[in-house]
Amino acid sequence: MNKIGAADYTGPGLAVQWVEVEGPIHEEWPPASHRRIFGNLPQKDVKDRGLEVVSGNSAADAELILREFTRRAFRRAVKEEEIRPYVDLVLAKLKENRTFEQAVRVGLAAVLVSPDFLFLREKPGVLDGFALASRLSYFLWSSMPDEELLSLAGRGDLARAEILRAQAERMLRDPKAAAFTENFVGQWLALRDIDFTEPSTILYPEFDDMLKESMVKESKLFFDELLEKDLSLSNIVSSDFAMLNGRLALHYGIPGVEGWGFRKVSLPPGSHRGGVLTMGSVLKVTANGTQTSPVLRGAWVLDRILGTPPPRPPAGVPAVEPDIRGATTIREQLAKHRQLATCATCHAQIDPPGFALESFDVIGGWRENYRTTGRGQEVKVDGHRMPYLKGPKVDPADAMADGERFGNIDEFKALLLRDKDQIARALAARLVTYATGGAPARADQPEIESIVSRIRGKGYGLRTLVHEVVQCGLFRSK
Amino acid sequence: MSLDRRGFLRAAGVSLALPWLDAPAFARPRVRGPIRRMVLICTPLGLHAPNFFPGQAGDEYALTPYLEVLSEFRKDFTVVSGLSHPDVGSSHDSMYSFLTAAPHPELRAGFRNTISLDQFAAERIGGETRTPSLTLADEGFGLSWTRSGAPVPADASPARVFARLFLEGRPEEVAAQARRLRDGQSILDSVSAQAGALEASLGAGDREKLDEYFTSVRELELRIARSEEWSKKPKPKVNATPFQDITTPTDLVGRTRLLFDLTHLALQSDSTRLVTIMLLGTSGVPPIPGVSLGHHDLSHHGQDPVKLEQLKKVELEKMKRLRDLLAKLKESQEEGATLLDRTMVFFSSNLGNASNHSARNLPVLLAGGGFRHGKHLAFDPVNPPPLSNLFLSMLNRLGIEADRFGSSTGTLPGLELGG
Numbered sequence: 001m002n003k004i005g006a007a008d009y010t011g012p013g014l015a016v017q018w019v020e021v022e023g024p025i026h027e028e029w030p031p032a033s034h035r036r037i038f039g040n041l042p043q044k045d046v047k048d049r050g051l052e053v054v055s056g057n058s059a060a061d062a063e064l065i066l067r068e069f070t071r072r073a074f075r076r077a078v079k080e081e082e083i084r085p086y087v088d089l090v091l092a093k094l095k096e097n098r099t100f101e102q103a104v105r106v107g108l109a110a111v112l113v114s115p116d117f118l119f120l121r122e123k124p125g126v127l128d129g130f131a132l133a134s135r136l137s138y139f140l141w142s143s144m145p146d147e148e149l150l151s152l153a154g155r156g157d158l159a160r161a162e163i164l165r166a167q168a169e170r171m172l173r174d175p176k177a178a179a180f181t182e183n184f185v186g187q188w189l190a191l192r193d194i195d196f197t198e199p200s201t202i203l204y205p206e207f208d209d210m211l212k213e214s215m216v217k218e219s220k221l222f223f224d225e226l227l228e229k230d231l232s233l234s235n236i237v238s239s240d241f242a243m244l245n246g247r248l249a250l251h252y253g254i255p256g257v258e259g260w261g262f263r264k265v266s267l268p269p270g271s272h273r274g275g276v277l278t279m280g281s282v283l284k285v286t287a288n289g290t291q292t293s294p295v296l297r298g299a300w301v302l303d304r305i306l307g308t309p310p311p312r313p314p315a316g317v318p319a320v321e322p323d324i325r326g327a328t329t330i331r332e333q334l335a336k337h338r339q340l341a342t343c344a345t346c347h348a349q350i351d352p353p354g355f356a357l358e359s360f361d362v363i364g365g366w367r368e369n370y371r372t373t374g375r376g377q378e379v380k381v382d383g384h385r386m387p388y389l390k391g392p393k394v395d396p397a398d399a400m401a402d403g404e405r406f407g408n409i410d411e412f413k414a415l416l417l418r419d420k421d422q423i424a425r426a427l428a429a430r431l432v433t434y435a436t437g438g439a440p441a442r443a444d445q446p447e448i449e450s451i452v453s454r455i456r457g458k459g460y461g462l463r464t465l466v467h468e469v470v471q472c473g474l475f476r477s478k
Numbered sequence: 479m480s481l482d483r484r485g486f487l488r489a490a491g492v493s494l495a496l497p498w499l500d501a502p503a504f505a506r507p508r509v510r511g512p513i514r515r516m517v518l519i520c521t522p523l524g525l526h527a528p529n530f531f532p533g534q535a536g537d538e539y540a541l542t543p544y545l546e547v548l549s550e551f552r553k554d555f556t557v558v559s560g561l562s563h564p565d566v567g568s569s570h571d572s573m574y575s576f577l578t579a580a581p582h583p584e585l586r587a588g589f590r591n592t593i594s595l596d597q598f599a600a601e602r603i604g605g606e607t608r609t610p611s612l613t614l615a616d617e618g619f620g621l622s623w624t625r626s627g628a629p630v631p632a633d634a635s636p637a638r639v640f641a642r643l644f645l646e647g648r649p650e651e652v653a654a655q656a657r658r659l660r661d662g663q664s665i666l667d668s669v670s671a672q673a674g675a676l677e678a679s680l681g682a683g684d685r686e687k688l689d690e691y692f693t694s695v696r697e698l699e700l701r702i703a704r705s706e707e708w709s710k711k712p713k714p715k716v717n718a719t720p721f722q723d724i725t726t727p728t729d730l731v732g733r734t735r736l737l738f739d740l741t742h743l744a745l746q747s748d749s750t751r752l753v754t755i756m757l758l759g760t761s762g763v764p765p766i767p768g769v770s771l772g773h774h775d776l777s778h779h780g781q782d783p784v785k786l787e788q789l790k791k792v793e794l795e796k797m798k799r800l801r802d803l804l805a806k807l808k809e810s811q812e813e814g815a816t817l818l819d820r821t822m823v824f825f826s827s828n829l830g831n832a833s834n835h836s837a838r839n840l841p842v843l844l845a846g847g848g849f850r851h852g853k854h855l856a857f858d859p860v861n862p863p864p865l866s867n868l869f870l871s872m873l874n875r876l877g878i879e880a881d882r883f884g885s886s887t888g889t890l891p892g893l894e895l896g897g
Contacts, residue, residue: 198772
């Protein structure tokens with residue numbers, strides 16, 4: 001046994017006295033996944049190769065297997081001539097004296113590399129039933145349609161509005177819908193980038209993996225909560241609750257939440273939290289390991305939350321190069337930008353959300369002052385001296401492009417909520433993009449507007465929005 | 479029967495418009511002479527410019543802290559400043575275009591990659607060796623892209639590559655492999671035969687996607703055919719024990735050394751002549767004495783003296799590994815020349831300044847390959863020639879008579895062949 005550093009270790013320990021491994025791993029043999037392909041054909045022990053499926057009627061059994069497998073792999077009814085090449089391939093392998101299972105495997109592999117399996121085949125125009133089933137299924141489950149969807153598609157019923165709605169509802173209640181939250185939120189809020197930078201251990205010694213995992217979990221649970229209870233999209237900007245565990249509550253300075261388990265917590269006044277902008281995950285993925293940039297965070301808010309991404313900076317304009325030595329603050333550096341007419345137009349839009357978020361550091365902690373390793377006062381936490389120093393004061397105040405002033409993040413959120421339609425428009429467009437694989441074009445704007453107008457009267461509910469997206473023309477056609 | 483069909487396709491190029499059928503793919507090169515090789519290395523978090531670029535141009539420049547590590551090879555490399563890809567913006571995403579020069583990876587939407595330098599060369603000279611090219615990466619994407627802009631899967635396990643190149647399988651493994659190759663051929667035959675039926679009734683975008691797909695199928699067919707041919711020839715014997723992978727994901731030093739050692743063996747045994755290597759750019763803390771912060775975080779130094787000092791330690795280690803690779807190549811002889819003389823080693827980064835993600839003024843070092851080295855070629859970073867000009871010079875050095883690559887406007891002035 002290797003003991004690395006054990007002799008000098010004085011902290012708490014965990015004694016593992018034994019480990020038990022229980023079997024069988026498969027509840028039944030052959031497992032269900034195997035029987036879905038090979039049915040009830042028997043298996044036999046083959047020398048040097050282990051168990052292999054055998055058949056007394058190779059050609060006929062191979063054809064049956066391929067027919068059923070192809071239908072499922074292509075997610076639609078298949079014509080005789082489409083199956084033929086795969087069956088022929090298996091027959092040819094049988095003729096080469098390959099065993100039954102080996103030959104069938106070659107046929108299955110061919111189905112799995114065919115473009116009909118690999119790609120969603122959608123003809124321009126209104127989608128046929130099977131294409132609609134796939135679109136719905138990959139939207140909400142990130143996986144292939146089940147038998148119920150396929151049979152509704154085959155009967156031509158899926159396109160009926162009430163059936164489509166009922167199916168979407170059924171699918172959202174299925175555990176497989178976890179993939180929707182995982183993948184949509186993972187991309188929308190860039191949670192997948194959570195490991196892109198590692199916070200500096202000097203500036204952020206309190207950061208740990210448990211905090212990181214908790215941040216990501218919070219964002220997903222929050223989305224799930226809006227989706228399940230059909231809560232208003234305005235919660236994206238500002239909510240009076242948060243999904244927290246003890247580690248996150250400690251990080252956010254919210255008392256009374258203990259343990260690792262997550263729960264819905266009513267936010268006390270002055271918490272500055274609520275909504276996605278002030279979540280640790282979002283604040284972390286919009287910063288690097290050391291500094292925050294109001295430009296990057298501002299652009300992020302415009303793009304992800306308001307759906308109005310700023311144009312790229314003109315070629316030849318170098319990014320602001322951070323300098324933490326304290327000579328100039330980021331606000332002073334940016335002020336130069338905003339004095340130039342060419343930069344001012346965009347930066348009047350980009351910078352305000354970024355400044356409002358300056359009250360949050362790179363791991364989403366609240367800050368009154370920047371942390372620095374340059375010049376500054378000593379900082380003590382619980383009597384311990386921190387490796388960083390107290391730097392310049394944070395100034396989160398700014399004005400929106402229309403001149404409306406805000407003093408801090410709370411006032412900023414209130415200003416964003418003046419236009420709930422814009423938040424709905426932005427998320428509707430994101431969902432359509434995610435569901436159809438293509439961003440709505442300018443010509444598609446009326447469709448988006450009509451979605452917005454339909455959910456406006458229903459309290460901007462997220463579940464309502466998902467249903468409206470499924471019903472809309474953009475979703476049902478290509 | 480299947481071979482006939484393949485042969486027919488190769489000769490006629492029917493039904494699928496495959497641009498690279500124009501290229502003499504995997505043909506024997508017409509020019510005979512010494513074997514020429516190329517190694518392309520990217521260190522994805524840049525190199526701190528003041529520690530890398532000399533202050534003076536020409537032969538008489540003073541060595542900088544990083545170049546000091548290579549002092550014994552001063553006459554074997556050229557350092558080039560100022561270069562960049564003209565249409566590649568500031569972002570980590572610039573790594574996708576590093577060897578392709580494809581415009582605007584940083585915009586993401588609408589970006590489509592093009593063929594990388596090594597694959598372009600492999601189409602022309604790759605047929606000479608067991609492996610047309612090696613795409614090595616310590617994590618994530620490699621540097622190589624196919625003609626249709628798809629990533630060439632990168633090998634992340636030196637141990638597996640070693641086994642593939644140098645270890646003979648047991649007879650039953652060889653037989654099983656031959657069977658798999660034949661099955662693979664049958665599958666691709668069956669898929670290709672359906673191409674015509676699928677193309678009807680598709681929109682332009684989907685047709686393009688399908689073209690990409692069938693191009694990949696064709697590339698695979700050729701690769702299988704070549705694998706079959708090579709599977710009948712014995713593998714080269716090398717004077718090295720089989721490699722063990724390093725499991726510590728942040729071990730920049732050890733992992734780089736392993737990739738470089740593998741590269742040396744692959745070149746020396748003429749298993750391949752083209753290698754791309756994406757080095758580690760981890761967010762984790764590399765186990766190097768005196769380094770306590772993550773590599774990515776260090777690259778965003780913000781002029782913090784603590785970080786700059788640690789960053790220097792990390793980057794000096796990279797330079798030392800490069801030095802070791804150059805030393806090994808120089809020690810290896812081939813027909814009276816050194817392996818280094820016959821191998822271009824291009825060491826650079828997709829970022830010129832990782833602290834603000836700038837993709838201008840890339841750190842470029844070209845060693846070996848028989849050029850007249852020993853100088854600093856300094857170009858104006860504001861208005862430099864495209865990096866592709868250097869790529870074109872390198873292609874020509876491989877004996878490939880291309881007159882364009884990527885965004886090239888010509889070859890790179892100042893880079894001359896040695897006497």
